[in-house]
Amino acid sequence: xxxxxxxxxxxxxxxxxxxxxxxxxxxxxxxxxxxxxxxxxxxxxxxxxxxxxxxxxxxxxxxxxxxxxxxxxxxxxxxxxxxxxxxxxxxxxxxxxxxxxxxxxxxxxxxxxxxxx
Numbered sequence: 001x002x003x004x005x006x007x008x009x010x011x012x013x014x015x016x017x018x019x020x021x022x023x024x025x026x027x028x029x030x031x032x033x034x035x036x037x038x039x040x041x042x043x044x045x046x047x048x049x050x051x052x053x054x055x056x057x058x059x060x061x062x063x064x065x066x067x068x069x070x071x072x073x074x075x076x077x078x079x080x081x082x083x084x085x086x087x088x089x090x091x092x093x094x095x096x097x098x099x100x101x102x103x104x105x106x107x108x109x110x111x112x113x114x115x116x117x
Contacts, residue, residue, distance in 0.1 A: 002081065004083070029057065040083060046073075046097075056069060
């Protein structure tokens with residue numbers, strides 16, 4: 001199956017926020033999204049999230065491994081053939097995303113996709 005990528009507003013905001021501190025974050029995220037397009041099941045499924053996956057992304061600005069870099073949350077929508085990155089954050093800023101935050105991200109995505117249809 002060939003997927004397209006849809007970048008919701010929540011993802012764009014989180015990426016913009018990180019760009020101030022990590023100038024090369026866009027390249028890091030682009031590489032991660034290319035990997036996800038090749039293997040959509042790459043990230044681990046967050047339990048109780050409705051299929052949201054979390055992927056470790058290396059930061060070329062920090063020159064550390066993936067564990068100290070970024071976390072990319074995304075969801076695969078096979079019925080629409082879409083991969084939707086929901087949020088990107090630095091591991092040093094945020095340990096885990098709560099279920100409430102995940103629900104809000106998914107609700108925002110659902111609203112955006114409804115407007116596209």
